Amino acid sequence: MGTAASSDPGLIRVTLVDDFFETVILDNIVEPDNARKQGTSLKGKAGAREEIWKYVGPHTLVVGHGVNNDLRSLRWIHTLVVDLYVTKFGRVKLKEAEELKLKKAEEQKLKEAEAQSEILASQNGSKDIADLKTSNSGTVTTPNDPTATTDQPPCVRKPGNLSLKTLTKKYLDRDIQTQGKKGHNSLEDAIAARDLVHRNVVDLIGGM
Structure with missing residues (x-):
């Protein structure tokens, strides 16, 4: 594909490969819709669609990466699609959700440990409970300790390059x-x- 002056995706070449055998079914240059001459290339979007539909029916599974861009450039609606970008992005987001869940669980454990320390300090008559707060690793923290835990919103890692x-x-x-x-x-x-x-x-x- 290319990009037209209007920023819309422009169709330049159409390629189909058999998913099971890696056989090249179609690999043709696509002439612009308003081209004056036509050689062995396909004539515009309509010509490209007609050639594709010789091999791809409504029940054919179409596989690709960023397939929505390909379909849009062809002006083609197809409902059976496996889009690599979507599946990988979904797995990245799922992994991020799992990591965030684990992080929140660790933060909850830390808060519970700090609350328990405060209760024990109160029972022992301690006036300075800050010195008794400990992190999960057992490191003693003080009010001036830069490593002390603060209640900050979790930082969600951005998806990698897909x-x-x-x-x-x-x-x-x-x-x-x-x-x-x-x-x-x-x-x-x-x-x-x-x-x-x-x-x-x-x-x-x-x-x-």
């Missing part, structure tokens, strides 16, 4: 999109997205 290039390098140890500003190879991207989805499925099954 670009296709980064995910491919991280999980497949494969370099793609190495041409810089010259653009991407849609066939290379399609195969990478396919392989990453397979890897994601294997990881999910292994984690059950």
Whole structure:
């Protein structure tokens, strides 16, 4: 894809790869809708859709990365989609939620320990209960101790880079999109997205 002057995604090339056999089904340049001449390339969005629909039906599962952008550039609505970006983002958010839950549990334990220390100090007639507060590690804290725990909102870690290039390098140890500003190879991207989805499925099954 490219970007038009209106900032809308522009369709440049359409590539389809069979998910099971990695067979290249379709790999064609797409002419602009208002092109005066037409060679062996597909004629505009309508021509690209017609060619795609020869192989993709309403019950065909479409796999990709950021598929919403591809569908939008094609002006195509398809409901059976596995979007690598969405699945990876979902797993990142799930992991963050689990980490946040554990952090809150630790903070609750710390508060309970501090409350218990205050009760014991009160029973013993201590006037300076601050010196009796301890952290989970058992380190004594004082009012002037910079390591003393304060009630601050938890810092939620931001999701990592979920670009296709980064995910491919991280999980497949494969370099793609190495041409810089010259653009991407849609066939290379399609195969990478396919392989990453397979890897994601294997990881999910292994984690059950």
